[in-house]
Amino acid sequence: MELNPQQRRAAEFDDADVLVLAGAGTGKTSTIVARVAHLVRRDVDPRRILLLTFTRRAAREMRHRLGRQIGADVAKRVPTGTFHHFCLQSLRRWPEWFHCASLTIIDRDDQLQLMKLARAAVIGKDPTFPKSGELANYYSFARNTNRPLKEYLDEFTSHEPDCVARIEAVLKDYGARKQQCKYFDYDDILHLFARQLHRDPVVRQKLQRRYDHLLVDEMQDTNPLQWLILDGLREPAKLFCVGDDAQSIYAFRGADFQNVHAFTERVPGASVLKLEHNYRSTQEILDLSNWLLEQSPLKYDKRLTATRGSGSKPVRVEVDDDFEEADWITRDLMQRHEGDDPWRDHMILTRSAWAARGVEASLIEHEIPYRFIGGTQLLQSAHVKDLLSLLRVIHNPSDQLAWMRYLTQWPRIGEKTAATTINQLLTLTEPAQREDLLSKRFSNQPRLAESITECVAVWASVPDVIATAADKLTPLLERKYDDWDRRQKDFKLLKRLAKKHATVADFLETYTLDPISESEASNDDQDDAVTLITVHSAKGTEAPVCYLIGVQPGNYPHVRSIGDEQKEEEERRVLYVAMTRAKNELILTGTVRSRGAFVPHHNRSFQGGSGQPFFLSSMPDNLCATDLDFETDFSDGPILSFRRP
Numbered sequence: 322m323e324l325n326p327q328q329r330r331a332a333e334f335d336d337a338d339v340l341v342l343a344g345a346g347t348g349k350t351s352t353i354v355a356r357v358a359h360l361v362r363r364d365v366d367p368r369r370i371l372l373l374t375f376t377r378r379a380a381r382e383m384r385h386r387l388g389r390q391i392g393a394d395v396a397k398r399v400p401t402g403t404f405h406h407f408c409l410q411s412l413r414r415w416p417e418w419f420h421c422a423s424l425t426i427i428d429r430d431d432q433l434q435l436m437k438l439a440r441a442a443v444i445g446k447d448p449t450f451p452k453s454g455e456l457a458n459y460y461s462f463a464r465n466t467n468r469p470l471k472e473y474l475d476e477f478t479s480h481e482p483d484c485v486a487r488i489e490a491v492l493k494d495y496g497a498r499k500q501q502c503k504y505f506d507y508d509d510i511l512h513l514f515a516r517q518l519h520r521d522p523v524v525r526q527k528l529q530r531r532y533d534h535l536l537v538d539e540m541q542d543t544n545p546l547q548w549l550i551l552d553g554l555r556e557p558a559k560l561f562c563v564g565d566d567a568q569s570i571y572a573f574r575g576a577d578f579q580n581v582h583a584f585t586e587r588v589p590g591a592s593v594l595k596l597e598h599n600y601r602s603t604q605e606i607l608d609l610s611n612w613l614l615e616q617s618p619l620k621y622d623k624r625l626t627a628t629r630g631s632g633s634k635p636v637r638v639e640v641d642d643d644f645e646e647a648d649w650i651t652r653d654l655m656q657r658h659e660g661d662d663p664w665r666d667h668m669i670l671t672r673s674a675w676a677a678r679g680v681e682a683s684l685i686e687h688e689i690p691y692r693f694i695g696g697t698q699l700l701q702s703a704h705v706k707d708l709l710s711l712l713r714v715i716h717n718p719s720d721q722l723a724w725m726r727y728l729t730q731w732p733r734i735g736e737k738t739a740a741t742t743i744n745q746l747l748t749l750t751e752p753a754q755r756e757d758l759l760s761k762r763f764s765n766q767p768r769l770a771e772s773i774t775e776c777v778a779v780w781a782s783v784p785d786v787i788a789t790a791a792d793k794l795t796p797l798l799e800r801k802y803d804d805w806d807r808r809q810k811d812f813k814l815l816k817r818l819a820k821k822h823a824t825v826a827d828f829l830e831t832y833t834l835d836p837i838s839e840s841e842a843s844n845d846d847q848d849d850a851v852t853l854i855t856v857h858s859a860k861g862t863e864a865p866v867c868y869l870i871g872v873q874p875g876n877y878p879h880v881r882s883i884g885d886e887q888k889e890e891e892e893r894r895v896l897y898v899a900m901t902r903a904k905n906e907l908i909l910t911g912t913v914r915s916r917g918a919f920v921p922h923h924n925r926s927f928q929g930g931s932g933q934p935f936f937l938s939s940m941p942d943n944l945c946a947t948d949l950d951f952e953t954d955f956s957d958g959p960i961l962s963f964r965r966p
């Protein structure tokens with residue numbers, strides 16, 4: 322692929338720090354990859370180029386593309402990964418710099434468990450007090466935006482001072498519990514790294530000396546904490562950041578627009594370059610996407626033009642309910658497949674895994690191979706967590722949540738017995754002492770201690786550890802879960818994933834940091850499959866044919882965001898990101914029911930009957946074809962069937 326002059330200028334820009342503002346599909350991934358290749362050809366040591374991406378998937382894709390340009394061996398030497406991955410690796414590599422000898426990364430579920438304990442201890446029973454999920458969000462948001470908790474609570478919540486003080490007390494207790502169990506939640510990783518980087522000049526100097534170039538993808542979705550990390554690492558290293566303000570969809574996690582908008586103020590002398598030619602989509606798809614942005618009160622100053630020229634108009638398909646929507650899509654997919662289109666050319670985009678359950682069921686029913694990215698997370702399933710609890714207690718004997726899960730899954734061990742046992746376990750320092758305690762205390766359950774001993778014996782081989790754990794726990798779990806036949810296949814997936822990891826710690830951490838979905842794991846090596854994907858996971862992806870489901874009032878903008886201008890605006894960008902994934906065909910499906918209100922068939926105009934705002938309600942007719950423009954077939958199944966023009 323030949324770079325265009327704008328892309329080449331960016332890739333080879335050697336004068337200063339640079340921000341590349343790149344619209345959707347304008348080749349930013351291609352440009353970043355070309356930049357790394359350019360630097361390597363200019364004799365920069367690949368190990369001194371740090372490439373930070375938003376997801377593990379994006380990192381894999383970059384490494385793959387880079388391999389094609391400079392050879393896989395050289396590409397492997399370029400440190401490439403997410404901010405979390407990079408920071409965690411640094412903490413592990415130089416624990417003395419960060420004062421963190423051993424740590425266990427906990428996921429959102431564990432975080433909530435721990436928060437529940439803290440809330441119960443400090444507040445007791447008070448249904449009016451914020452729930453654990455809300456408290457965890459406050460905690461995370463304050464840290465990602467790098468604000469003191471009180472300042473954040475005062476500014477962004479409407480709680481009374483007394484309540485703010487109680488929230489602070491719960492979060493303090495949560496912090497103490499974390500420390501006691503040697504837990505690190507997701508945000509601690511960045512926080513600790515950034516804190517040391519800025520507090521300790523020696524650490525800062527050592528880290529700064531390691532890199533000559535910092536390349537950052539999806540700059541618009543970085544948060545203030547991530548900016549602090551970049552700011553601490555730059556100089557003499559040069560920044561090369563690529564972003565698109567119209568694709569910023571992570572404000573809910575603390576992403577900060579200013580990292581793009583205020584770039585030149587923060588990095589004196591930096592240049593801003595633009596990529597404006599879209600290579601992905603046909604002009605009709607871009608016309609609709611451009612129109613959507615133009616409706617915003619924010620000035621995005623963005624009009625994408627298609628280098629590919631004209632194609633077919635996006636299509637709106639209006640359905641009565643989720644079933645009809647699912648049916649319509651599977652039939653359309655099958656029709657296309659019969660016409661020799663491979664499954665992999667099709668992507669179905671959804672707001673959430675929950676919203677896609679109808680479509681997923683229909684794909685299964687019709688035996689259409691699919692991969693769900695962003696769907697049910699493999700490591701979150703109860704039976705998988707049961708198995709992982711065994712690995713976790715060996716990896717970190719202070720891991721109280723894992724002990725609780727591990728012990729209480731055995732018959733006749735309740736939370737009380739488990740809690741007293743855990744208290745005793747925490748006082749012991751040697752593995753043999755713990756195993757001894759467990760085998761004596763639970764002599765009627767010999768497998769409980771045996772499982773630990775046998776896993777420890779094969780600890781050096783991750784696949785063997787998983788196989789042993791699965792073997793020991795299966796008789797137990799078989800009895801616990803009614804649908805064991807369905808569940809046990811996940812253990813096979815775990816064994817397959819295990820092969821990719823050198824240590825159990827790495828295995829546990831990788832998927833806690835960037836969870837993998839059940840179907841993603843099972844269809845990892847299946848080449849020809851439809852992609853079902855949440856819009857938030859879809860950044861950086863594309864497909865010739867994209868179905869965007871649930872395009873209806875109540876979803877765009879989402880009911881929860883209505884009335885909050887910033888959130889509504891983010892919702893617009895979510896829809897924009899979704900639309901701009903399509904290369905040749907974009908199909909928007911949605912129901913005409915909204916909050917129980919039904920719009921009569923002849924009145925269907927995608928506006929819903931409830932008066933809820935809807936981004937497409939004033940869409941000019943010429944931007945989309947509707948399914949009603951095509952032949953209607955009442956003979957079988959769904960009311961509307963669609964024939965491609």
Ligand SMILES: Nc1ncnc2c1ncn2[C@@H]1O[C@H](COP(=O)(O)OP(=O)(O)OP(=O)(O)O)[C@@H](O)[C@H]1O
Binds near residue numbers: 348349861
């Ligand atoms: N110079 C070029 N010539 C031909 N095709 C190109 C060129 N640059 C990019 N492309 C193609 O355009 C498509 C989009 O490129 P890429 O994925 O790099 O875009 P992006 O800017 O990262 O997109 P987004 O931000 O929307 O995810 C890809 O299929 C890529 O191969």
